[in-house]
Amino acid sequence: MTDNRIGLIGPGRLGLCVALLLEQQGYPVTAIEQNQGYLAALQAKNLDSPEPEVNKLLSASKIIRFSSDLQACLTDDHDLIFIYVPTPENDRGYDHSILMEVLKNIMSHGRRKVPVTLVVGCTTLPGFNQTIDSQLESLNYHLVYSPAFIAQGTIIKNLQHPDMLLFGTSEKKYALRAEKIVNQLTHNNPKAHHMSLISAEITKLATNCFLTAKIAFANAIGDLASQSGADQKVILEAIGSDSRVGHKYLSYGYGFGGPCFPRDNRALNYFARETGYTLQISEATERANEQHTDFQIAQLLQTTSQQEEIYFDHVTYKPGTDILQESQQLKIALALAKEGRTIKVSGSHKVVQVLKDNYGDLFIYEVKN
Numbered sequence: 001m002t003d004n005r006i007g008l009i010g011p012g013r014l015g016l017c018v019a020l021l022l023e024q025q026g027y028p029v030t031a032i033e034q035n036q037g038y039l040a041a042l043q044a045k046n047l048d049s050p051e052p053e054v055n056k057l058l059s060a061s062k063i064i065r066f067s068s069d070l071q072a073c074l075t076d077d078h079d080l081i082f083i084y085v086p087t088p089e090n091d092r093g094y095d096h097s098i099l100m101e102v103l104k105n106i107m108s109h110g111r112r113k114v115p116v117t118l119v120v121g122c123t124t125l126p127g128f129n130q131t132i133d134s135q136l137e138s139l140n141y142h143l144v145y146s147p148a149f150i151a152q153g154t155i156i157k158n159l160q161h162p163d164m165l166l167f168g169t170s171e172k173k174y175a176l177r178a179e180k181i182v183n184q185l186t187h188n189n190p191k192a193h194h195m196s197l198i199s200a201e202i203t204k205l206a207t208n209c210f211l212t213a214k215i216a217f218a219n220a221i222g223d224l225a226s227q228s229g230a231d232q233k234v235i236l237e238a239i240g241s242d243s244r245v246g247h248k249y250l251s252y253g254y255g256f257g258g259p260c261f262p263r264d265n266r267a268l269n270y271f272a273r274e275t276g277y278t279l280q281i282s283e284a285t286e287r288a289n290e291q292h293t294d295f296q297i298a299q300l301l302q303t304t305s306q307q308e309e310i311y312f313d314h315v316t317y318k319p320g321t322d323i324l325q326e327s328q329q330l331k332i333a334l335a336l337a338k339e340g341r342t343i344k345v346s347g348s349h350k351v352v353q354v355l356k357d358n359y360g361d362l363f364i365y366e367v368k369n
């Protein structure tokens, strides 16, 4: 606990969860949000988040202040600021322009009297944080890169039970300060890894790159089993019981998708190419993921009749979220519908509305809440 307030810029899917958990630990938080409609919902504590715990924690919150004014978190009573603004994918890895603008705006307020720890939680391309580290330091802002290892639908749970904490910095004492606070949000005393900014950026992407490779591997072995009349379930169960392999992310299912895995896998390869190294494994993983989706489409076309209705319990990239981005399930449903099959898709009111807007009567819809 501290008398100081904690600043947090970008209380979106991830940032809001961090803000709510900080508040639960007794930290007054000043959260800066620029989307006026969303800001109004946060201020009114009237949010319809699909993320478990979030609506409840927000309605119970008492010491979070939401504002659109960046200056509100740059006053002297804030000596630690988290940043969770979007860094969407582009053809150069990530688009850092929103993050850069936030950092420039922070710096335009001039040198700080007391040192401020600036914790960037956004996903960035390796090397990005290094480019602004010394500029920030000259104004008494001390950069710590600390990405969270979370999944949509379990963000609060993952923040409370992370397998590890990761801190990249050029000044360890500020990373230790960040660790002390982030660790208070956890319930499992995770190991903290401290390293340079670029090492932490690579670690974050490499972890997701490994997981995508593991998912793609499990699906490829499953497809091979299915192709050869073998039992994919018992094969993967047995492979996973080798402790060097492990069961997590080793079951047969849809290919990976969503806002993080595919783009982090691609971004690490983009970064690798920039250094003159080709990360073959990242390219192979992406191709294997596409091959698996094509395999599933072909298999469904073969094993169902033209008249049969094919039902999708969800077409979001995983159940329990409203995210359709890079959803392999949606890709399959679309491919089958385009082959003239009758496809019924189920989803929340919000998801069904987005599908109707984009695909009209291509599907039959079922609203499930």
Ligand SMILES: NC(=O)c1ccc[n+]([C@@H]2O[C@H](COP(=O)([O-])OP(=O)(O)OC[C@H]3O[C@@H](n4cnc5c(N)ncnc54)[C@H](O)[C@@H]3O)[C@@H](O)[C@H]2O)c1
Pocket: 009, 010, 011, 012, 013, 014, 015, 032, 033, 034, 035, 038, 084, 085, 086, 087, 098, 102, 121, 122, 123, 124, 147, 148, 149, 150, 151, 152, 260
């Ligand atoms: N959501 C995840 O599961 C997840 C996982 C790992 C990493 N990340 C990373 O965390 C970062 C945030 O991701 P997210 O999913 O929470 O994004 P999000 O889009 O849900 O939230 C970002 C929020 O920042 C706000 N914002 C944009 N510009 C702003 C500005 N100038 N000032 C204040 N607020 C601003 C947006 O309106 C939005 O509410 C990204 O870099 C992402 O890659 C997210």
